[in-house]
Amino acid sequence: MSMLTLENLKAGSRLEKVLARGEFALTAELGPPKSADASLIAAKAKILAGSIDAANITDNQTAIVRMSSIAAGLLAMQEGIEPIIQITCRDRNRIAIQSDVLGAYALGVRNILCLTGDHQKFGNHPTAKNVFDMDSVQLIGMLACMRDQKKFACGDEIRNSKKAPVVEPRILIGGAENPFGDPLEFRAIRVAKKVAAGVDFIQTQCIYDMERFEEFMRRVRDRGLHEKVKILAGVTPLKSVGMAKYMRDSVAGLSVPDSIIDRLEKAADKPAEGIRICIEQIQKLREIPGVAGVHIMAIEWEEKVPEIVRGAGLWPRPLVE
Amino acid sequence: MITAVRKPFAEIAGMLAGREKVLLLGCGTCTTVCMAGGEKEVGILASTLRLASRKEGRTVRIDEATIERQCDREFYETVRGRVAEADVVLSMACGVGVQFCGEVFPDTVVFPALNTKFYGATVAQGVWAERCSGCGSCVIADFGGVCPVTRCSKSLLNGPCGGSQNGKCEVDPQSIDCGWQLIYDRMKTLGQLEKLEAVTPLKDWSTGRFGGPGKIVKEDALP
Numbered sequence: 001m002s003m004l005t006l007e008n009l010k011a012g013s014r015l016e017k018v019l020a021r022g023e024f025a026l027t028a029e030l031g032p033p034k035s036a037d038a039s040l041i042a043a044k045a046k047i048l049a050g051s052i053d054a055a056n057i058t059d060n061q062t063a064i065v066r067m068s069s070i071a072a073g074l075l076a077m078q079e080g081i082e083p084i085i086q087i088t089c090r091d092r093n094r095i096a097i098q099s100d101v102l103g104a105y106a107l108g109v110r111n112i113l114c115l116t117g118d119h120q121k122f123g124n125h126p127t128a129k130n131v132f133d134m135d136s137v138q139l140i141g142m143l144a145c146m147r148d149q150k151k152f153a154c155g156d157e158i159r160n161s162k163k164a165p166v167v168e169p170r171i172l173i174g175g176a177e178n179p180f181g182d183p184l185e186f187r188a189i190r191v192a193k194k195v196a197a198g199v200d201f202i203q204t205q206c207i208y209d210m211e212r213f214e215e216f217m218r219r220v221r222d223r224g225l226h227e228k229v230k231i232l233a234g235v236t237p238l239k240s241v242g243m244a245k246y247m248r249d250s251v252a253g254l255s256v257p258d259s260i261i262d263r264l265e266k267a268a269d270k271p272a273e274g275i276r277i278c279i280e281q282i283q284k285l286r287e288i289p290g291v292a293g294v295h296i297m298a299i300e301w302e303e304k305v306p307e308i309v310r311g312a313g314l315w316p317r318p319l320v321e
Numbered sequence: 322m323i324t325a326v327r328k329p330f331a332e333i334a335g336m337l338a339g340r341e342k343v344l345l346l347g348c349g350t351c352t353t354v355c356m357a358g359g360e361k362e363v364g365i366l367a368s369t370l371r372l373a374s375r376k377e378g379r380t381v382r383i384d385e386a387t388i389e390r391q392c393d394r395e396f397y398e399t400v401r402g403r404v405a406e407a408d409v410v411l412s413m414a415c416g417v418g419v420q421f422c423g424e425v426f427p428d429t430v431v432f433p434a435l436n437t438k439f440y441g442a443t444v445a446q447g448v449w450a451e452r453c454s455g456c457g458s459c460v461i462a463d464f465g466g467v468c469p470v471t472r473c474s475k476s477l478l479n480g481p482c483g484g485s486q487n488g489k490c491e492v493d494p495q496s497i498d499c500g501w502q503l504i505y506d507r508m509k510t511l512g513q514l515e516k517l518e519a520v521t522p523l524k525d526w527s528t529g530r531f532g533g534p535g536k537i538v539k540e541d542a543l544p
Contacts (some may be wrong), residue, residue: 089475094523116482119474119492130475137479138523153523178483183505186517190480193520205483252484252491 003228004200010147011172013110014082015054017320018293019201019230024286025293026314027084027203027232028305030055032072034064041072044302045079051306052081053317054111056203056295059086063123070104077108084174085109088117093133094142094153101146102158105169113174113203114139136175137193143173144198173198178205179216181253188219195228202229203295206236208247208256210284217290226290233285236297237278237304238264239271275304275311282312322351322442323415324449325358325435327366334373336432337409340381343370344407345434346400346422347387348414355449358413358435360387366413366434391418397425404429457528457535463516465507470524472500478521481505 004010004020018025028048033040048055057073060066073083085104087097101112116136120128134142142153150158150168158168175194179187191202207213213233220226238244238256241264248256260277267273278296285291294312298305309315327333337343345363353359367383374381384403388396391414397404404410409430412419416437423431439451454471460478461468470476474492481501484491488502508514529535 116475116477119484121492132475132477133526134523135475135477135479136482137520141520142523176483181481181483182485182487182499183481183502186480186501186505189518192518193479196520252486252494 004230010200011110011170013054013172014320015084015111016172016200018053018318021318021320023318024314025201025230025232026052026296026309026317027293028052028055028296028298028302029058030072030076030081030083030302031058031061031300032067032069034066036067038075041067041075042079045076045081047302048305049080050317051309051315052296053293054082054084056084056086056113059088059115059117060091060123061086061118063090063118063120063125063128065124070100070107070109073104073109074107082111083109084111084113086113086115087139088115089132089134089136089139090117090120090130093131097139098142098146098152101143101169101171105171110170111172111174112143113176114143114199115176137190137197140173140175140194140199141197143169143171147171147173148198172200174201174203175199176204177202178253179207179213180205180209180255184212184215185219187216188223188225191220191225191229192223195225199229201232201292203232204234205253206234206247206297207281207285208254208260210281212255213285214288217288221290226292230292231290232293232295233288233291234295234297235278235281235285236299237301237308238274239301240274241265241270275308278308279311282308282314322354322440323417324355324438324441324451325352325415326438327357327362327413327435328433330369330373333366333411333434334370337370337381337411340408342382342384342406342408344384344386344400344403344410345370346391346404346410346412346414347385348391348412348418349387349389350392352414352418352435353387354443355441356447358415363387363413366411387413391415392421394421394425397422455529455535456524456526457532458525460521460524463521464504465511465513467500467504467507469500469504472498472503474500477501478524480517 006020030044057069059069069085073085076083114136120130145151147170150166159166177191244256244261244264247254264270282294296305345367347360347363348358363385367385370383386400390396404426411432411434412422413434419433440453441449441451444450456470469478474490485499490497490499
């Protein structure tokens with residue numbers, strides 16, 4: 001696997017160019033609405049435009065039905081946001097996913113993030129059947145095969161007929177990793193497997209426990225993986241003490257150190273303190289070797305992203321062609 | 322074995338509404354072992370049904386029998402006459418037995434008394450847990466003898482998702498172990514961790530349920 005270069009772009013997305021130039025990349029999250037209301041996407045996109053390089057468009061996150069990530073991504077594009085379409089393995093098999101990738105590319109999508117997907121038990125249709133025809137590593141491999149070998153997972157060439165030209169989806173391929181999931185030793189192995197499968201960038205679960213993240217990054221560097229994949233560290237600003245405790249107690253694979261909860265408890269203006277903590281975290285993350293950018297997941301708090309980006313000294317964003 | 326649990330009594334009573342001659346047919350193999358549909362459970366359900374019908378002032382004849390296996394034709398011969406006398410057979414076998422009973426006696430109504438659950442093992446007295454999904458192409462040699470298809474809630478083949486915490490699966494941390502923690506621990510014990518670094522390619526699911534109803538024909542066993 002080779003690192004991204006400007007001379008040999010894989011997808012030509014803005015995100016790829018920013019990463020290839022070695023700029024510190026910035027992504028955020030844009031959750032589609034739980035309705036058919038397109039105006040909500042436009043409103044969120046207007047807030048984020050100009051402050052980030054690309055936005056993840058989530059795919060029915062936490063297994064709650066929302067507008068399709070590809071449709072929402074197209075709406076976001078119309079507002080000047082470059083989308084990173086999230087695709088999970090929970091709801092679609094290899095036939096549906098490849099079909100969606102062709103469609104997304106045809107609509108102008110150039111970045112896709114490959115995820116396993118939250119179990120349906122956590123969503124609003126817990127009695128649904130899941131799919132899991134493949135896992136996220138295999139999904140990455142399938143997209144890399146489509147782009148680089150110009151073939152479907154079955155081996156067929158990506159062309160409409162024997163005489164038609166091969167038109168493959170040229171997508172920048174993302175993956176995720178939770179440095180706080182167990183077993184810790186397996187986390188870097190999973191990154192290695194994703195690299196072997198063809199991933200271009202990795203976004204991590206939101207980080208509060210900086211020590212454990214540094215331990216994770218040491219293991220990643222020991223394997224030389226930071227030279228093969230761009231790692232964007234995840235952050236989520238905390239709005240309140242309640243949210244911090246919820247993240248600590250109810251989100252599997254997340255630990256929030258007491259020092260952060262203490263700071264929020266003592267602060268008079270808790271949301272402002274949450275933003276300050278987030279900015280400090282970004283500054284610390286920038287210093288960690290192998291961290292190529294940050295991914296800001298401001299959950300239902302998108303309006304704070306521009307403030308965080310400016311506060312962290314990451315504005316204006318680099319101009320790319 | 323195939324494991325099962327008895328349906329709620331109200332559901333069974335609802336199925337039998339209006340029936341006057343019921344044969345409760347137990348199975349002497351899997352559902353006996355998992356204490357859901359053997360001779361003993363047949364007796365308990367029969368008594369409960371008799372009590373309930375008496376309470377309603379109805380006279381329902383409840384007959385009881387248990388055969389060795391409901392998934393083999395030969396064992397039904399001993400109960401042929403009693404099946405003929407019944408309005409309905411309430412089978413206490415797994416879903417295989419219930420259907421096969423209906424195939425052996427095509428003119429007889431056969432209802433299930435159990436909900437069939439999974440292929441499992443007796444992990445402690447009174448506790449059964451799933452171990453196999455019958456995918457038709459066993460991969461456990463690559464995973465330290467632990468099946469990722471069955472033991473991982475998402476059937477992941479390339480490692481744990483982010484929901485693995487302290488050896489438990491986020492889907493139900495009280496009762497589900499993380500299948501990948503089990504695989505990891507076993508491979509570590511066996512000194513084969515490096516095997517887990519290989520990317521497992523897409524699985525062929527056509528060998529199991531997804532290829533349609535399965536059938537095995539063993540040529541040398543044919544009559």
